[in-house]
Amino acid sequence: MSLHKKLAWALGYELRRIRKGNTHAALTERLIRDCRPDVILDVGANTGQFGQATLKLRRDARLVSFEPLSQAHAELAEKAKAYPHWAVAPRMAIGAEEGEAEINISEFSQSSSIMANTGRNLSAFPMVRSTGTEKVAVHRLDNVAGDYVRPGERIYLKSDTQGYEKKVLEGATGIWDSIVGLQMELQTVELYEGSPLMDEMLEYALSRGLRLYGLANGTRDAQTREMVEFDAYFIRV
Secondary structure (H helix, E strand, C coil): CCHHHHHHHHCCCCCCCCCCCCCHHHHHHHHHHHHCCCEEEEECCCCCHHHHHHHHHCCCCCEEEECCCHHHHHHHHHHHCCCCCEEECCCCEEECCCEEEEEEEECCHHHCECCCECHHHHHHCHHHCEEEEEEEEEEEHHHHHHHCCCCCCCEEEEECCCCCHHHHHHCCHHHHHHEEEEEEEEECCCCECCCCCHHHHHHHHHCCCEEEEEECCCEECCCCCCEEEEEEEEEEC
8 A cells, every 4th residue: 555545544534546446437437438328318417416527527428417306406507507518407307107296305405306215214314304395297208308319319327316216217218229328326225115126226227238337336324334325337238
């Protein structure tokens, strides 16, 4: 171990090169490079954290973000104005059926979900507790993608929807063959009521023509230190 790494370790930190290993940035950059998408669909964009990070890696990338929370959507739209290739869809949730849903607004905005928190989630992460709800229109991704994706274009789909990932994928069947890269959050324990766990989601993606590309460093239960969620990356081969 080098001297600077030893010093950092002694102070309670670990130094890593961001473009190596299993960081979100490293895996996102590599998968985008390897699957060569024409457009990136960012479902569950919140205030644009993924969008800004991705456009720092690929400034010329075409990015379309979807966000259901009104306040987060407003912040997202404002940020996107600085990037010529970043489009923000009207406020909506992405799901398996057209309709309307009530979304639980979390104190920690990024953890807001259409699905209710479980006791396990609240115990491990008290900041995810709901502070209110709001109604939002729900659309299938394959019904709205045509506004942003031209026929024959290759799609990179990122879904971070707090337990709602399978609904997102079920609403994308009409464009599934165009998805060449997929990034989604998986859970090892039930954090949201009725949310499918990692084995079901892995089987869903793998049985539909994708292959596992990598697993990102995940989130641990603050009390038990158990890994409870992480991002999985898939590529069409």
